[in-house]
Amino acid sequence: MTKWGMVIDLDKCTGCQACTTACAMENNTLPGENWQDVLFYHEGTYPTAKLTWLPRPCMQCENPSCVTVCPTRATYKDDEAGGIVFVDWNKCIGCKYCMIACPYGVRFYADEQPVVEPDVRDVFPGEGQLWAPPYQNPESDARRGIGIQPKGVVSKCTFCYHKVSQAPEGVADLDEDNPETKEYVPACVRTCPPKARYFGDLDNPDSEVNRLIADKRGVRLKDHTGNRPQVYYLGSGADVPAYDPPSDS
Amino acid sequence: MNNGNILKGPLGTGLLIVSAAAAIAAFGYAMLDLMAVGHRSFNTSSQMPWGQPIATYLYFALASSGLGMIAALPLVFGFKQFYPLAKRSIYLAFIILISGMAVLAMELGHVFRMLWVIPFNLQIQSAMFWMGVFYVADLLFLLWKFQKMEGREWDSRTSRQIGIASFLAVLLASGNLALIFGMMSMRPFWFDGLMPIYFYLTAVASGLAAVVFFTYLAYGFRRAAMPAAMRAMFEGPLPKLFAAVLGGTVLFIAVRAITGLYTNNPEIHLVWRDFLFASPVYQASLWLGIVLPFAIMLMAGLRGNPAVQVLVSMAVFAGLFAERYFFVVGGQVVPLFRGTWEWGLIEYTPSLTEWALTIMGSAMLFALYAAGERFLNLSAMPDDFLAANGSEATA
Ligand code: SF4
Ligand code: SF4
Numbered sequence: 001m002t003k004w005g006m007v008i009d010l011d012k013c014t015g016c017q018a019c020t021t022a023c024a025m026e027n028n029t030l031p032g033e034n035w036q037d038v039l040f041y042h043e044g045t046y047p048t049a050k051l052t053w054l055p056r057p058c059m060q061c062e063n064p065s066c067v068t069v070c071p072t073r074a075t076y077k078d079d080e081a082g083g084i085v086f087v088d089w090n091k092c093i094g095c096k097y098c099m100i101a102c103p104y105g106v107r108f109y110a111d112e113q114p115v116v117e118p119d120v121r122d123v124f125p126g127e128g129q130l131w132a133p134p135y136q137n138p139e140s141d142a143r144r145g146i147g148i149q150p151k152g153v154v155s156k157c158t159f160c161y162h163k164v165s166q167a168p169e170g171v172a173d174l175d176e177d178n179p180e181t182k183e184y185v186p187a188c189v190r191t192c193p194p195k196a197r198y199f200g201d202l203d204n205p206d207s208e209v210n211r212l213i214a215d216k217r218g219v220r221l222k223d224h225t226g227n228r229p230q231v232y233y234l235g236s237g238a239d240v241p242a243y244d245p246p247s248d249s
Numbered sequence: 250m251n252n253g254n255i256l257k258g259p260l261g262t263g264l265l266i267v268s269a270a271a272a273i274a275a276f277g278y279a280m281l282d283l284m285a286v287g288h289r290s291f292n293t294s295s296q297m298p299w300g301q302p303i304a305t306y307l308y309f310a311l312a313s314s315g316l317g318m319i320a321a322l323p324l325v326f327g328f329k330q331f332y333p334l335a336k337r338s339i340y341l342a343f344i345i346l347i348s349g350m351a352v353l354a355m356e357l358g359h360v361f362r363m364l365w366v367i368p369f370n371l372q373i374q375s376a377m378f379w380m381g382v383f384y385v386a387d388l389l390f391l392l393w394k395f396q397k398m399e400g401r402e403w404d405s406r407t408s409r410q411i412g413i414a415s416f417l418a419v420l421l422a423s424g425n426l427a428l429i430f431g432m433m434s435m436r437p438f439w440f441d442g443l444m445p446i447y448f449y450l451t452a453v454a455s456g457l458a459a460v461v462f463f464t465y466l467a468y469g470f471r472r473a474a475m476p477a478a479m480r481a482m483f484e485g486p487l488p489k490l491f492a493a494v495l496g497g498t499v500l501f502i503a504v505r506a507i508t509g510l511y512t513n514n515p516e517i518h519l520v521w522r523d524f525l526f527a528s529p530v531y532q533a534s535l536w537l538g539i540v541l542p543f544a545i546m547l548m549a550g551l552r553g554n555p556a557v558q559v560l561v562s563m564a565v566f567a568g569l570f571a572e573r574y575f576f577v578v579g580g581q582v583v584p585l586f587r588g589t590w591e592w593g594l595i596e597y598t599p600s601l602t603e604w605a606l607t608i609m610g611s612a613m614l615f616a617l618y619a620a621g622e623r624f625l626n627l628s629a630m631p632d633d634f635l636a637a638n639g640s641e642a643t644a
Contacts, residue, residue, distance in 0.1 A: 033295065039586050056586065065435065071377035072363070073370040091366045094358015096298035097377050103435035105585035108295045111288040111358065119289075151287050152358025225435055 002170075004082035004159055004230065005202035006189065007209045007218060008055050011235030012196035015040065015053040019188035019197065023057075026160060026187035028133050028148050032115025033108040035157035036188045055197075057188065058106040058157035059221065059229030060085050066098035066107065075154075078144075082201075083230060084159045087145040092153035099154060103225040107156045110149035137162070160186035164199075172207040173200035202230060253474030254467050256622035265623060268615035275609035279355055282602040288358070290602035294595075297581050301599035302356040304574040305607045308455065309349025309614070310384065310426060311448060311573070315456020316342035317391065317419035318449070324394075324412040330486045332634050333479035336398050337467075337627040338460050342419075343391040344617035345459065346384065352610040376429045383422035390415035403631040423448050430580065437516040438509070439580040447505075450497045451569060457491050458565040465559050467622050472555040478630060478638040484553050491558075492546035495565070499543050502535070502572075520579045524594060531575050538568015 015038050023029065023036040036057040043050055064085050066075050074091035075098050078084055087098075087107075099107045110130055114121070126132040129148045139162035140147025146162050149155040167174055167184035175198075176182045176190040189197040200209035209232070212218060218232030256264060282290035293300040320338040322328040354360040363381075372378045394415050397408040424445035430436070431444030441447070461483075468474040472483060509521040525531045542561040546552045582594045599607075621627055630638075 054586070068374040069377065071372055071375040071381065072366040073372045074366070091362070091370070092358065093360070093363040093366060095363075095377060096358075097375070097429070099295060099298040100436065100581070101433060103585060105296065109288070109298060109358070112294050113289050113292070115294075154358075 001079060001203060002082045002201050003203040004060070004084060004164060005200065005209050005213075006057065006060075006159070006186075006231045007198040007200075007212050007234060008231065009196045009198075009212070009216070009234040010054070012194045013038075013053070013055055013192075013235075014194055014196075015055075016193060018191045018193055019055055022187040022191035023157070025135065026137060027146075027158075028135075028137055029108070029155075030110055030115070030131075030149075031120055033110065035106065035108070035155070054221075054233075055188075056104065056106065056221075057159075057231060058085065059104055059227065059231045060157075060159060062228035062230060063226060065101040065103065065225070065227055069097045069101040071095065071097065081144075081161060081165065082159070084161055085156070086143070086158060086161070087154050087156060089142040089145055089150055089153045089155075094152040094154065096154065103222050103227060104229075107154050108149075109154055111151045159199075160188075163187070170204075171201070172204045173198070173209065175199075175208070252476065252628070253469075253471070254622060254628065255469040255474075256467050256619060261619050261623035265616055265619035268612045268619060272609055272612035272616050275605045275612055276355075279602050279605040279609060282605075283355065290600060292597060292600040292603065294597075296584060297578070297595050297597045299577055299581065300597060301574060301578075301603045302352055302606045304570075304577040305610055306349045306353040306356070307426070307577060308570050308573040309345050309352065309610060311423055311452040312455040312459050312569075313342045313346035313349065314387070314419045314423035314426075314448075315452035315454065316345065316460060317387065317415060317456075318453050319456050319460060320394075321412065321416040321419070324409075325416045328486075329634060330482050332630045333476065333482050333628065334460055334464070334487075336395070336629050337464060338456070339391055339395045339398065339415075340621050340625065340627050341459055341463060341618065342456070343388065343395060344621065345614055346388055346391070347617065348610045348613040350384075351613060352606050355606050355609075376425055376432060379425045380422070380429060383418060383425055387415070387418040387422045390418050398629065399625070401629070401632070420449075423452050430576075433580070435585075436580045437514055438520045438583075439576075441505075447501045450494060450501055451572065454491075454494045454498050454565055455569045457487075457494060458562040458569070461487070461491070461558055461562040462566065463618055464628075465555065465562075467627070470555065470559060476628060476630075476635075478635065479628065481638065483555070483558065488546055488552035488558065491561070492543065492552060495539065495543035495546055499540055502539065516583045519583055519594070524579055524582050525575055528575070530571060534568045534571030534575075538564050538571060542568070 017038050019036050020034050020038055024034060027035060029035055038053050038055045040051065040053045043052055060083060064077055067077050067085060072091045072093055074088045076086060078086055096109060099109065121131040124132045124134065130151055136148065144158060144161055145155050146158055163184050163186060164174060167181060171181060174181045174185045176185045182190065186199055189199045198209050198212060200207035202209060212234060213232050216234040218234050220229040220232055291300060316338040320335045322331040323335050357363060367378060367381050390411060394411045397411060402408045427444040427448035430439040431441050434440045472480055506521055509517045512518050542564050545557060545561055551557050578597055584595055
C-alpha cells in the first residue's frame with residue numbers, strides 16, 4: 001500500500017518561504033496560519049551564534065497523537081490515502097484537544113484572532129463561508145479538510161491530497177521535474193526553487209525518498225515523542241534547538 | 250418556617266433574581282460577541298488553544314467532583330458527622346457541574362454537533378470521549394441521589410447503591426479529567442501519572458470551600474442560626490478535614506514546584522520560573538489562597554471560628570481558581586517550536602468575552618443555588634440522625 005512521505009533537505013533549503021506561500025495559495029489558508037511554515041531560529045551566542053531555519057509541514061505521523069485524542073473521530077489517519085491524517089470538517093466539534101496533543105504545532109483553528117493584520121476575513125467577507133479569497137481552490141472535500149476552512153473546526157496540511165490522489169497507481173515518486181507526475185506533486189514540493197523537498201512512496205523500496213533517507217541518514221523531528229513522522233529531514237541542522245528563552249541566551 | 254435559613258424568604262428571591270439577571274447579561278454579552286465575530290472575541294490562538302473558559306470549566310467540574318466526594322463521606326463511608334452537608338453538597342455538585350458545562354458549551358466550536366458525533370463515533374481511545382461518558386453518568390447519578398434525598402429515602406438499599414454509583418462516577422470523571430492533561434507527554438508540564446490524585450485533592454479542597462461558603466450564606470453567616478448537628482460539624486470534624494485537605498494540596502503543589510524547578514527540561518522548568526512564580530497573581534493566589542488558609546486551619550484556636558471559616562473558604566475559592574487557570578495556561582506557554590512567530594513564552598490574557606463566560610458560569614451557579622435554597626430543603630438530614638443529634642426538625 002502506498003505510504004506517502006516527504007523528505008526535506010536542510011542543506012539545500014534556503015528558507016525562502018516559497019513553499020509556505022504556495023501552500024497558502026493552494027489551500028486558501030488565512031495569512032499567518034501556515035499549514036506549512038519555515039521557522040527561523042538563532043542558536044548559540046557570540047561567537048558561535050548562527051541563524052537556522054526549519055520548514056515544517058504536518059508530519060502525517062505513523063502514530064499520530066492527534067488522532068487518538070479526538071473524541072469524535074473527526075481526525076483520522078487514512079491508510080487507503082497513503083497514510084495522510086485528515087480532519088473531517090463535518091465531524092469536528094472544535095474542542096481543540098488535537099491541537100494540544102500534536103507535538104509539532106501544525107494544527108489551526110481558523111476561528112481566532114487574525115495572526116496578520118488586516119484581517120482578510122473582513123477584507124474578503126464570505127457568503128456562508130468564513131471568507132472568500134480572490135482565488136479559491138476549486139477542489140473541496142469537507143470530509144478531508146480540503147477547501148475554505150469553516151468556523152469552529154480545526155484544519156491542517158493534507159499533503160495536497162486533492163493533487164496526490166490523482167497520481168497514477170503505484171508510482172514511486174511524485175517529482176515536479178517529471179512531466180508524467182508534476183501535476184500531482186504537493187504545492188510546497190513543486191514550488192521549492194532549490195529542490196530541497198521530495199515526495200514519494202515510503203512503502204516502495206525503489207522510491208527516491210527511501211534512497212535519500214537511507215543514503216543521507218534521514219531523521220525525524222522530535223522522534224522521542226513516538227509519533228513517527230512520515231516527513232524526514234536531511235542535512236546538518238536537522239534537529240530542533242531546545243526552547244531557550246530570550247532572557248537566558 | 251425557615252429554620253434560620255435566610256434564603257427561604259425574600260432574600261433568597263432577591264439573590265435568585267440578581268444572579269439570574271447577571272447570568273443572562275453575561276450570557277447575552279458573550280453570545281453577541283460570538284455571533285458577531287465568533288471566537289475571534291477570545292484571546293486564545295492556535296498556539297494557546299485552551300484559555301480561561303477551559304480553566305473555568307475545569308474548576309467547576311472539579312469543584313463538583315469534590316462536592317460529590319464530600320457527600321460520599323456520610324452517604325457511602327458512614328461518617329455520620331457530615332450528614333448536615335450531604336444534601337447541600339449533592340445539590341451544589343449538580344448545579345456547579347451544569348454551570349461548568351454551560352461555559353464549556355460556549356467555548357466549543359460546534360456544541361450541538363457534539364451531541365451526535367460523540368455517541369455515533371465511539372472513539373474510546375480518547376480521554377475526552379470518556380469525559381463525556383463519566384460526567385454525564387455523574388450528572389445523572391447526582392440527580393437521582395438528590396431525588397432520593399428529596400423523598401427522604403436516605404438509607405434504603407437503592408438509595409445506598411445510587412450513592413455508591415455516584416461516588417464511583419465522581420472518581421472516574423475527575424480522575425479521567427486529570428488524565429486528559431496528565432497523559433499528554435508532549436506537554437511535559439502536565440505529563441504526570443499522579444495527576445488524578447492531585448485533582449482529587451484539589452477537587453475536595455474547592456468542594457469544601459464551596460459547601461462551607463454556601464452553607465454559611467444560607468444561614469446569614471450566623472452559626473447560631475444553624476441546626477445543632479450542623480453547628481457541631483462546623484466546630485469539630487469539618488475544619489480538621491479542611492486543614493488536612495489543604496495540607497495535601499500544599500504538599501502536592503510543593504513537590505510539583507520542586508521537581509519543576511529542579512529539572513533542566515525547559516518545558517517544565519521555565520513554566521515554574523518564568524510563568525508561575527514570575528506572576529504576582531500566581532504568587533498571591535498560592536500564598537494567600539492556599540498556603541495561608543492551610544496555616545490558619547492548622548491553628549486549633551482559629552479554625553473553629555465562623556468568620557475565619559468563611560474567609561478561608563472564600564480565599565480557597567479564589568486561590569484554586571487561579572491554580573486551575575495557571576495549570577491550564579502553563580501547559581501551553583512554552584512554544585512547541587521557538588522561532589519566527591514566537592521568541593519568548595506565549596502571551597495570553599483572557600478577553601472580555603472570556604471573562605463574561607466565567608462570570609456567566611458563576612452567576613448561574615449563584616442563581617441555581619438561590620433557587621435551591623428557596624424552594625428545596627438543602628439542610629435536610631436523616632430522621633434517625635437528627636433524633637440522635639439535636640432537637641431541630643427538618644423544615
Ligand atoms: S504532525 Fe501533528 S497534526 Fe500532523 S499527524 Fe502528527 S500529531 Fe497529527
Ligand atoms: S478539535 Fe475537532 S479534530 Fe480536534 S480533537 Fe476536537 S473534534 Fe477532533
